[in-house]
Amino acid sequence: MAVYTEVSDEALVEFVATYDIGEVVAFKGIAEGVENSNFFLAAGDERYILTLYEKRVARNDLPFFVGLVEHLAERGLRCPMPVHDRAGVVIKELGGRPAAIFTFLDGMSVKRPSVRHCQLVGETLGRLHLAGNGFQLTRRNDLGPDGWAPLFSRFSDQADDISSGLGTLISSELEHLSRHWPDNLPCGVIHADLFPDNIFFHRKEVSGVIDFYFACNDAFGYDLAVCLNAWCFETDYSFNITKGQALFRGYQSVRALTPAERAAMPVLARGAALRFLLTRSYDWLNTAPDALVKPKDPIEYARRLRFHQSIDNPAGFGIEQGA
């Protein structure tokens, strides 16, 4: 949780005046968001989120991220809609940072997802994959399979400082995935980080998807494997197959998985677990003790990876045959 950049009242009022959204009514920094500074903004009779992009987000990627949510929102996905200023511009500057205003989404994220939530997440992910069709910009997955070995090489000599045996777990997994990673699955725009923090629910339905700052072009099945990791494990690291069934059922109610995608799910699940194990391990070792955002425990994903290593059949995750 963090607000990295302070915005003066004078600068804000001047900034908002370039939009056709009325006068500032309220403005508060939000204790959410790891990469950027986010503010609750009330102007006229509406609510918005103002985002200042901090240095971890590459400026060159902003047209992709902002254009994507606009593309998805126009196609009916509930996500923050970027607001254009009077000149039609979306990515502007405030406090020395790139900045954009988005519509506010009602709803709350869930801390302990139910089976029903998993089904809704699956449906939403399927809709997101279909809605991304036709988006003109592309972005490669920096944290995809090609990036894993280089990322590991940056901390491999310290991996066992986190937990004994972690270095061997990762290096042998990298070796396995390099031999088994599928390269012919259906691809498109994926969210790549659809954790419970990033979906809001309201009145028992999905009210919005947020935080597209890892979105990229990659395999749809990999995106689903990220969700499997993020939504279907209990706090004691046990895998809840009923939640897995609900996730896949929800997804397939919108977009049927191909036989190749279904068959690849065990290896995709391992890859998704490894991706978060790698980034969390790196952050764990490289976050200053006085950082505003505490690093997340990497071991959660070592536990998930070890579980996935025990599964060699998609049925073990609860995948049923598609409609």
Add this chain to the structure above:
Amino acid sequence: MAVYTEVSDEALVEFVATYDIGEVVAFKGIAEGVENSNFFLAAGDERYILTLYEKRVARNDLPFFVGLVEHLAERGLRCPMPVHDRAGVVIKELGGRPAAIFTFLDGMSVKRPSVRHCQLVGETLGRLHLAGNGFQLTRRNDLGPDGWAPLFSRFSDQADDISSGLGTLISSELEHLSRHWPDNLPCGVIHADLFPDNIFFHRKEVSGVIDFYFACNDAFGYDLAVCLNAWCFETDYSFNITKGQALFRGYQSVRALTPAERAAMPVLARGAALRFLLTRSYDWLNTAPDALVKPKDPIEYARRLRFHQSIDNPAGFGIEQGA
């Protein structure tokens, strides 16, 4: 800025259901507030602030703080109004912490106050002092003159680690104030921390006063001296007497200072500067490097104190004769 306590969606929904305010629509941690965890809450068609009281606020003081804002709001001061649950209760429990819901105040705090802001702050402080009349509970000022020497004794041997000569500055000032502090000034409920963070403006008027967690019974003139320190200095530590005039003029347009209060302003200003110098010095030396809230620089208040030491006539602060 901080949210110290996480609130699960389930716990929140259950908590809000005990109020007659409708269903939760949105909920976000706010990156403001040093003592407590604050959340933006939208429920039904209204906006609220949910506060969880962390350990720095004594539970025994909560009836005073919460009762006071209700008393002041009922008398027309714009401040957060505590919301009663269906059983009439205001101070409840959530996430293992005392918790209360307040109405949301529109407006923004100013980072660089103008002369006009100083006048409005003076008026508002005068209204607050009058509105506090009749409030039945009392609370002593823990950070008043009696508390200064004991607080200094907790870090006096380290004071010069902050800045050379600081220990001598503080000890000689304590000695001066012990001889000159007035004990017969008009007293009542004071805010005691009316910094720019704690007043919101909207459409060029004051839209609300927040953060009454240092409020107590003490001299009205001391409260005004806190504002003089907090509002009338420029960022280069120079005193802006035009702002001082505006502050006192605004205050006296609501409540005329007595001759004794006017005469005491030089010593009150020194005491108010010392109070913030002491607490900031203590926090500076005792805040863990990984704390969520960074300590404020005590030296700002050493600079103010040295300025006040050069003033022996209330006219030097811009005080005019009352109406």
